[in-house]
Structures are given as C-alpha cells and as structure tokens.
Amino acid sequence: SQKIEQNSEALNIQEGKTATLTCNYTNYSPAYLQWYRQDPGRGPVFLLLIRENEKEKRKERLKVTFDTTLKQSLFHITASQPADSATYLCALDSGNSGYSTLTFGKGTMLLVSP
Amino acid sequence: NAGVTQTPKFRILKIGQSMTLQCTQDMNHNYMYWYRQDPGMGLKLIYYSVGAGITDKGEVPNGYNVSRSTTEDFPLRLELAAPSQTSVYFCASSYWAGELGKEQFFGPGTRLTVL
Numbered sequence: 257s258q259k260i261e262q263n264s265e266a267l268n269i270q271e272g273k274t275a276t277l278t279c280n281y282t283n284y285s286p287a288y289l290q291w292y293r294q295d296p297g298r299g300p301v302f303l304l305l306i307r308e309n310e311k312e313k314r315k316e317r318l319k320v321t322f323d324t325t326l327k328q329s330l331f332h333i334t335a336s337q338p339a340d341s342a343t344y345l346c347a348l349d350s351g352n353s354g355y356s357t358l359t360f361g362k363g364t365m366l367l368v369s370p
Numbered sequence: 371n372a373g374v375t376q377t378p379k380f381r382i383l384k385i386g387q388s389m390t391l392q393c394t395q396d397m398n399h400n401y402m403y404w405y406r407q408d409p410g411m412g413l414k415l416i417y418y419s420v421g422a423g424i425t426d427k428g429e430v431p432n433g434y435n436v437s438r439s440t441t442e443d444f445p446l447r448l449e450l451a452a453p454s455q456t457s458v459y460f461c462a463s464s465y466w467a468g469e470l471g472k473e474q475f476f477g478p479g480t481r482l483t484v485l
Binding site: 260264290297298299300301302305345349355357358359360361362363 | 374403405410411412413414415418420428429460462472473474475476477478479
C-alpha cells in the first residue's frame, strides 16, 4: 500500500542554522510533491510545489529537492528563525490533472530556539 | 477575499446526533475537499468535489455525506455522530493551474467532539 513517512520526532535546532526535513514514500509515483506549514490550531498553508521532472526548487529561505529514484524529498529552511517553528507536512499528488487528490504525511514538528 | 471559511469553529455533539459543517470559498475554485485530522496524524481525505454537482469519496468517507450545489459551498453532513468522528475537520479548495499543479487553500478548521 502507499506510504508516506515523515520523521515523527520533533526537530530541534538553533536559530540561524539550516533545518532539513525529510519525506520518504513507497508504492507511489507522484507527479507533484508539495510542502505545507501548519501552526497549532490553524489550517495548513502551502509553501512550495515541485514536479517529478524537477530536482530542486527554491523560494526565499526555502529549498525543496525531489529524488524520484530514492523516493525522497528534502525540505530545507536556511537561516532558521523562531518564527519558523511549526509542523511541516509533505503531500503527494499522483495525478497530472485537476481530478487527482493529495495524500499527506503526518508531518514533522520543527522547533527553532533563539 | 476571505478565502475559505468554515463554521462552526467548535462543536460538541452527543452520540447519535447529526450536524452539518459549513464550508464556503470566494476564490471561484472548482475543486473543494474535506479532510479530518486526528492528533499526531496526517490529513485524511473524506470527500472531494471537482465542480458543482460532482462529488467523490476520499479515503475515509464512512459516516459522512456531502453535496455541491454551488461553486462556493461544500457542506459536510455527519449523520448519527459517533465518538470515532471526534476530530478537527478542514475544508480546502484549489484550482487547476496546468503544469503548475494545484496548491490547496485551507480553512481554519472545525473542532468537533462527540460524547
């Protein structure tokens, strides 16, 4: 069966360091992979989308890589700040049309300390 | 734009009661979704809709019903509430942007407790 794995343990890092979060998947061939941020008591907020034929995508301090051979995506936040503390969800979209749906991982909590 | 709005924010139901969770979006998006999120778990898709009059089941549809009579509204109906339906419910919407894929816009959620 399809499986998406994100590190269930919280990631604790110091301000200014680079945070790296991992998303692994099995039995899946996603056309797109998305990353969302979720703050406590709020709905997820879209951050980045990367296509299967893209290796890397950047947006300001965020970088996402996508390795379809390893079946893995890495999400990096450089120069992390306490305001980056949140849960980060990866989501896979297997389709290449509007009719496909997203399958979400459980998320990894990031805690950035001053 | 208000984006995706959900009502109510909180609700406590007794076992066997019914209720409707409301979801409205003002972005003219074709696609709408209902998810539930249990503590420590990812979002599970309950139902989705690709346009007015068209709905389909997601991963966990049992105990729920939906309708989509307009582009803007996508209510989720719980019939005969059970404790297993205690969860946080999120509504989301999206549009198809071709090669750019489709990011989803989420509402603030409804926290439901069934006792």
